[in-house]
Amino acid sequence: MTALDTVVAGGRVGERATRLDGYPKVTGQFAYASDLHRDGMLFGATLRSPVASARIRSLDLSGVAGSPGVAAVLVAADVPGKNRFGLNFDDQPVLADTVVRYQGEPVAVVAASSPARAWDAVGRIVLELEPLPGVFDMEEALADGAHRVQEVGNVLRHVHIERGDTRSAGADVWVEGYYETAMQDQAALGPEAGLAVPAEDGGVDLYVATQWLHADREQIAPCLDLPDEKVRLHLAGVGGAFGSREDIHMQIHACMLALRTGRPVKLSYGREESFHGHVHRHPARIWMRHGATRDGRLVAVEARLLFDGGAYASSSPAVLGNAATFAAGPYDVPHVRIDGTVVYTNNPPCGAMRGFGAPQVCFGHEAQMDKLARALGIDPVDLRLRNALEPGLSLPSGQVLTGSAPVREVIARCAALPMPDAEPLEGRGAFGYPGGTGNVTRGEGIKRGVGFAVGFKNIAYSEGFDDAGSARVTVRLEGDEPVAEIHTAAVEMGQGLYTLLAQIVRTELDIDRVVVRQADTAARNTGSTSASRQSMMSGGAVQMACAQVRAALFERARSQAGAGAGNHELSVGRGWVNAGGHPLARVADLLDEPVSREAVYHHRRTGTFDDKGQGDVHVCFAFAAERAVVDVDEDLGLVRVVQVAAAIDAGRVLNPLGMSGQVEGGTAQGLGLALMEEVQLSDGAIRNASFTDYLIPTIADMPPVVSAAVEDPEPGVPYGAKGVGESPTIVATAAIVAALRDATGRELNRAPVSPDELAGLRPPAATQGPPPCPDVPGQDPVPLYFQSGSGQQRLM
Amino acid sequence: MVQTTFLQPASWPEALEARAANPDAVPVAGGTDVLVEVNFGRLHPSGLLDLGRVRELRTWGREKGRVRVGAGVTYSELITQLRGDLPALATAARTVGSPPIRNRGTLGGNLGTASPAGDCHPVLLACGAEVEVASSRVSRTVPADEFFVGPKRNALGADELISGVWIPRATGPQSFSKVGTRNAMVIAVCSLALALHPDSGRVGTGIGSAGPVPLRAREAEAFLEGHLAERGAWESKRPLEEAVVDRFAELVSQAAAPIDDVRGSLRYRRHALRVLARRSLGWCWNDYREAAR
Incomplete structure (x- = not known):
């Protein structure tokens, strides 16, 4: 096994620390989960349902029997x-038993001596299916008599938030809008992979690329009928995640095969299988009405949200909770009515993806703010400033902003960032035009546009979750030098967490050599690497x-120095424990025995929604504003994003280099949803499960990003720092599409915007109006009312 | 389990013999198409005939008014070495994939795959190229517009390999444009090549990714050739009337036979071809007029 223990070089909190995994990654030396190897290991392969909704009539394995090299089916x-x-709920089968509910649902798994033999065996399994009706449209899922995807019905959760009375809001002007966003793939470059190794105690060691080791184990162990301690997870090299590794994919399958065969089993998905093997960003339909007074005061927001959760719950209930609480945007609105529903359909399951419900509603509320600005004749940036939230004000859910909320600052800083230099229309070279290398214009048809968007998101888990962070720090001698070791279960997925944790150790202990041990379940649960939470939670721990x-160390220094320490305050620096600024004892001399301490960091407790959707449900918030400048070829409907300017609320910047990486990467992912990224479905089947047909932005599509960090420390949080992994993604899509509207004058109410829409060949997405709200027992996820077991919550 | 025989001839005669002896083996040049198909599980070849060691295929040379480009010449080589002789082909090569793909992928491989979206094909049609194919018995040439016989099907016999392509050197302005929904590394939603041949008075067109095979817009060619001849425009070099450009663009658009698929809509493809035709003709005719000054 490749050790993932990482010695992290250089840098304290606030410094531009370079990533030690950067060099191994770009030179191909980093071991990703797909590189895992054990001598004598078997290779797994998965039979998946070819259709989205069917009853399993029979599963004939006789064709596999005796196939060379096949160890288990x-x-x-x-x-x-x-x-x-x-x-959130254990509603998903490890292997489909009676029915299949989405295309790609696992039905059988095989272990064989080579990947080819495993796939050959999969091909010999005869799966006989009886077609069932399916629901492939989220509005149809709500219709009377619709096929029930799950026994509890098709409503997975409905959240209702009500404050004031929108009908008596006193609005002079109303604007209305309908918006759609598509299903987006996280497109992590490393497909799902892991290696399960059977252990002598009857348990299993699983090496896997995931986002949360303990949540995986909590789901794996009961399926294997093993106690937690016999299921040991070790983090393998993660090739990006963006939410796609929050759910179980190959973990249980590999463990089952390893336990059955008594041999190590590796399961590694290809790109096409990966599209079927993880959840996606929820497609959304959003109806909104915004009311304002003539002088530009936003007084009312009505929003109806519909999210397609696909066939299984995943984290959809939490995604919806987020979307509902952020639907009115980072604005002060006295009268609000928000109704959000997430439904089951026979489409691929949707769950976590960078932004977690916020990008969809941001696309809606920011388009509405632009509409409102036009209707009122007010500058759109100015309208946002006038209505910006600030500390002391509250969200529609009644939550008062008690922490940092620099909404005006992010708006003003973003608007003040330099615009791109003027360019002549002709002679720019390929990358200066929409269409890039395609050589489709020399300046013909080009219109420039500018768009602006503000958005926000919660940091850490909400609605009562106590997703504590945990870490052990050990200081010991190596030769004559003190070395600090960090051991956590926290997942580094390419975002730079380990670099950051080492910066914290260096800052707190003034020890240069820091080792981050491979994360595993021997360490305490420290929660998921998601929700922009690890800087705060594992960083805090x-x-x-x-x-x-x-x-x-101080205690040892005092007892070693006896009375010499006096009553001075002790500090540590340059390898010494100092008393009142004078050297008292060498740290190295205090380490005959290593010092090892484990700490658990809790964020402040949050609550749940009451029946009006009121509640102190979020821990704290990160805000962001982006301005996009675009060139559109109006005739061909092609786009070049010229520049993105970003002002990001970071609380306090812990690593400026890491921060620019997050802002640029997050912006790229938002750009993808604005311009090209869509999982296309036909009767629940993915039509473009490849990077040939599912396009993600290349460097030729990415503009320069000019960014500014707004530093307004969050009180009560380590260093006052807020995670910045998600907020740039949330606003990028909205800002870029706003710029396209500005350039073309078209409505463009659907993301991604197609060339057809930009060229005027396709009308805006149409609606017959919002569907009626479903009848549900309350604000909680519907399966809860049917006594379905809860998932992650049990970990807390 | 399918066993794959891997054949790696060291010379062209060996390659032709191997081809004759293993008609089911799939020829591989850069592997940028074949290996993708294999990885996707859409192709299960019983044999692979690797042409990567055949040096003869890697060369190109001028002969009278034509350039003979060996089938193994890569896109990168087309871009760096043949920009002057074959400008539209170099432009098309530049739109293929990413640098690693262009370093591996070859002109012959593009023709072997014969995808309707192959980036070089419209240029070969517009330039009136001929594909040189050979078997261990005989060698022949096939005009580019007879080479593509169906979606991903070409005129190659079971015992034949593509040895090279004969392409007339540019005697007038040429252009190649490709529409895709991202700005690099994208399969064409549609593409258009245009070549003006002032010496012969001919106009060449090629449409990509908007029909079952790469297509020529023959009516558009004939219309423009007729108009230019009739008005003595080749000699007078006067500006083209808006109506002529529009008519040409309309005929190009009509020549396409596009479909709706995951990459684009039928309607958009026809529309985009109209736009590309108008722009391409504008650029080429303008270049022709400028060059004369």
């Missing part, structure tokens, strides 16, 4: 424990553990 009946798992280590 497992079906639903072979699942040792319960055949259900899930992040590391900071606390460092404080305890420091205290222990």
